[in-house]
Amino acid sequence: AVQEGFDLEEVEGDLAAAGHGPLPVLAVVGRPNVGKSTLVNRILGRREAVVEDRPGVTRDRVTYEAEWSGRRFKVVDTGGWEQDVLGLDASVAAQAEFAIEAADAVVFVVDATVGATDTDEAVVKLLRRAGKPVVLCANKVDGPSGEADAAMLWSLGLGEPYPVSALHGRGTGDMLDAVLEALPEAPAQTFGATLGGPRRIALVGRPNVGKSSLLNKVANEERVVVNELAGTTRDPVDEIIELGGITWKFVDTAGIRRRVHLQEGADYYASLRTAAAVEKAEVAVVLIDASESISVQDQRIITMAVEAGRALVIAYNKWDTLDEERRYYLEREIETELGQIQWAPRVNVSARTGRHMEKLVPAIETALAGWETRVPTGRLNSFLGEIVASHPHPIRGGKQPRILFGTQAGTRPPRFVLFASGFLEAGYRRFIERRLREEFGFEGTPLQISVRVRE
Ligand code: GDP
Ligand code: GDP
Numbered sequence: 001a002v003q004e005g006f007d008l009e010e011v012e013g014d015l016a017a018a019g020h021g022p023l024p025v026l027a028v029v030g031r032p033n034v035g036k037s038t039l040v041n042r043i044l045g046r047r048e049a050v051v052e053d054r055p056g057v058t059r060d061r062v063t064y065e066a067e068w069s070g071r072r073f074k075v076v077d078t079g080g081w082e083q084d085v086l087g088l089d090a091s092v093a094a095q096a097e098f099a100i101e102a103a104d105a106v107v108f109v110v111d112a113t114v115g116a117t118d119t120d121e122a123v124v125k126l127l128r129r130a131g132k133p134v135v136l137c138a139n140k141v142d143g144p145s146g147e148a149d150a151a152m153l154w155s156l157g158l159g160e161p162y163p164v165s166a167l168h169g170r171g172t173g174d175m176l177d178a179v180l181e182a183l184p185e186a187p188a189q190t191f192g193a194t195l196g197g198p199r200r201i202a203l204v205g206r207p208n209v210g211k212s213s214l215l216n217k218v219a220n221e222e223r224v225v226v227n228e229l230a231g232t233t234r235d236p237v238d239e240i241i242e243l244g245g246i247t248w249k250f251v252d253t254a255g256i257r258r259r260v261h262l263q264e265g266a267d268y269y270a271s272l273r274t275a276a277a278v279e280k281a282e283v284a285v286v287l288i289d290a291s292e293s294i295s296v297q298d299q300r301i302i303t304m305a306v307e308a309g310r311a312l313v314i315a316y317n318k319w320d321t322l323d324e325e326r327r328y329y330l331e332r333e334i335e336t337e338l339g340q341i342q343w344a345p346r347v348n349v350s351a352r353t354g355r356h357m358e359k360l361v362p363a364i365e366t367a368l369a370g371w372e373t374r375v376p377t378g379r380l381n382s383f384l385g386e387i388v389a390s391h392p393h394p395i396r397g398g399k400q401p402r403i404l405f406g407t408q409a410g411t412r413p414p415r416f417v418l419f420a421s422g423f424l425e426a427g428y429r430r431f432i433e434r435r436l437r438e439e440f441g442f443e444g445t446p447l448q449i450s451v452r453v454r455e
Helices: 008-017 036-044 088-102 118-130 144-156 172-182 188-194 211-218 253-257 267-280 296-307 324-337 357-371 377-390 426-440
Strands: 025-030 063-068 071-077 105-111 134-139 161-163 199-204 239-243 246-250 283-289 311-317 346-348 403-410 415-420 448-453
Touching (some): 025 036, 025 118, 036 063, 036 071, 036 134, 063 172, 105 118, 105 172, 118 144, 134 144, 134 172, 144 161, 199 211, 199 267, 199 296, 199 357, 211 239, 211 253, 211 357, 253 267, 267 296, 283 296, 283 357, 296 311, 311 357, 346 357, 377 403, 377 426
Parallel strands (some): 025 071, 199 246, 199 283, 283 311, 311 346
Antiparallel strands (some): 239 246, 403 415
């Protein structure tokens, strides 16, 4: 089935250059209305519907991939915070705190036409304490006459203010050059993996599913969860926990232990936290409260992990509370609500009684193994050849698209590129994915399959 004329090394080089690996993370922070969303849109160079999202609207997506001067990075938009819930200063402080924890560099946006406010000064303090590189964006400098306003912002003590008009694009190039200088080549969070450090787990799930109970259980000590305010103490963000004889890093456990963020209405904050933890992790353990119906929020969290391309384990918690009837309905719910992720290993646990805790590590290991599976090109193509012969694509408009050749472009998660003679329908792509899983396993990992059409 392998066609002549494709230079495999060239294709793989292409894909590697396209930056499928872990990318450094840039956070854009600042007071409301200074132009963060406008700037993020400008950086992305496209009209993502970011500005349309108003505060209070829960957004699933907070990170976007961007590219400047051939380098790729992730942009975290911290706009859309629920100020009504947190209050202005608290929400801006929370943003900054989030940025400190999740980002490799920060763009701090100030409205140059307004000048530095007390809230801005407060954020500067937080940023300084974090020690992450900061690029100061003096926004709304729409013309040369605004340059003087920008210069006033030297007073913030963050170095050179970059005069920018996010709205018109003025000055954004120079600012982005400074951003690239500030960003490390690879995210600090992933150095551990390349250097053989502990594997990184994100323990995620909606409030009250039992994350903190589970964490205490696996850490094998009952810690008092104190009701401390964000930013008052510098907790370690991650925790190293030995589990099943292996050392793991549970990322962003500070977010789990800080109950203050679980106040009513702080959904958006929780969602940011989850996104940040998932970004940093290799495997997401999504905890679901088995005593309650599977909710949209549960599904959203799972989607986040899948879209981020992380290995996935589903843990159904509070199993000790289930009676026979609930168990029956749970299985039906899993079938209908979570049919798309049947490939994820599942454990039924109780953080309270310790039930099946010993099954967690094998499930995580299975998922990580699937995540790292590589299928040699020869094997992949003989498999694709068999599929094309036994289950050809349906004929459309007198034409029959054919898969000509395929290659696995990467792992963590496995990424495939299929070259085809025509557009492959979604149904056929799903069929290919199903068959790939039947043939090669891939338990616990999302698969990314892209199709390139060659005439
Ligand atoms: P955010 O709340 O910080 O995300 O701010 P937005 O991006 O939503 O922008 C707030 C308002 O400022 C909007 O009306 C924007 O059109 C406007 N704005 C953003 N950047 C600029 C700029 O560079 N110049 C001018 N004149 N207005 C801007
Ligand atoms: P988090 O918000 O996800 O961190 O959830 P918590 O760990 O704070 O747990 C929320 C509530 O569920 C607490 O009252 C826990 O005692 C309870 N809980 C957690 N795990 C279990 C479990 O396995 N069984 C039972 N019955 N209750 C649990």
